Amino acid sequence: xxxxxxxLMGLFVAYGYWIVFTAILxxxxxxxxxxxxxLLAFGAVAKAGHLDPLLGLAVAATAALVGDSLGYGIxxxxxxxxxxxxxxxxxxxxxxxxxxxxxxxxxxxxxLAPMAGLTRMPFRRFLAFDAAGCLVWAGxxxxxxxxxxVTLETMQQGLHVAxxxxxxxxxxxxAAWVTSRLVALRxxxx
Numbered sequence: 001x002x003x004x005x006x007x008l009m010g011l012f013v014a015y016g017y018w019i020v021f022t023a024i025l026x027x028x029x030x031x032x033x034x035x036x037x038x039l040l041a042f043g044a045v046a047k048a049g050h051l052d053p054l055l056g057l058a059v060a061a062t063a064a065l066v067g068d069s070l071g072y073g074i075x076x077x078x079x080x081x082x083x084x085x086x087x088x089x090x091x092x093x094x095x096x097x098x099x100x101x102x103x104x105x106x107x108x109x110x111x112l113a114p115m116a117g118l119t120r121m122p123f124r125r126f127l128a129f130d131a132a133g134c135l136v137w138a139g140x141x142x143x144x145x146x147x148x149x150v151t152l153e154t155m156q157q158g159l160h161v162a163x164x165x166x167x168x169x170x171x172x173x174x175a176a177w178v179t180s181r182l183v184a185l186r187x188x189x190x
Contacts, residue, residue, distance in 0.1 A: 013050045016042060020056055021063040024138070028067025030110040035064075036141050043145020053142055060138035061131070064103075068113040068130050075117030094119065099126060100133035 011019060020042055027035035039060060046053040094102070094116045102108040116126045 013045065016045060016051045017055065017059045021059050024060050024063035025067045028064050028109060028113075029070065039138055039141035040145035040148075043142040044148075046142070047146045053146055057135070057139050057142055060142065061134040064134040064138060065127075065131055068134070069127070071110070071113030072117040072123065072126055075114030076120070077117075079114060079118030094121060096125065096129040099129040100136070103133040103137045 020038060023033050023038050024035050027033040027038075042051065042056050042060070043053060045051055046056060094112050099112055099116060099121075102112040113126075113130070
C-alpha cells in the first residue's frame, strides 16, 4: 500500500463520515471531486469493520440531497435571469426519472438540480425523486466497494481509465458537433 493510500485509510477511519459528507456535498455542487471513488473507498473501509456502511449511506445520501437542493434553489432564483441575458429558453425539462438516473451520468448530476429549479419542477416532487436517486447512487457505490474488497489503488486506476474514456468520448462528440456546424455554415455561405 502506498503512503497516499495509507493516509487515506487513516483519515477514513478517523473522520470517515465527515469526509464523506463534505466531499459528496462539494461533488454535487460541481467541484471536481471523485464522489464515486470516495464512496467505493468508504465501502472498502467499512468492510474492514472500521465504519458502519448504513450510517455512511445515510450521510452520503443526505449530503447529496443537500447539495442538490442548493442547486435547485440556485436554478430557481438565478436561472431565469441567466437565460434572459443569454436570450434563450431551456431546451430540456427534467422529469422524475431523469433526476433519479441522471445522477449516474458524468456531469448531469451537477446540472439536473439547477435545471429542475429553473424549469419550476415542484420542489416536493424534485425532492422525492432526488432522494431516491441519492440513496440508489450512494448505496450502489458503497455496496460495490464493500463487496469487491478491491484496494484504493485498483479503484483509482479503474476510475482513471473510465474517466479518460468518458473524456475522449465527450471530446469526439464535441468535435463532431463543431464539424457539423462548420459544414452547415459553409453550405449556407455557398
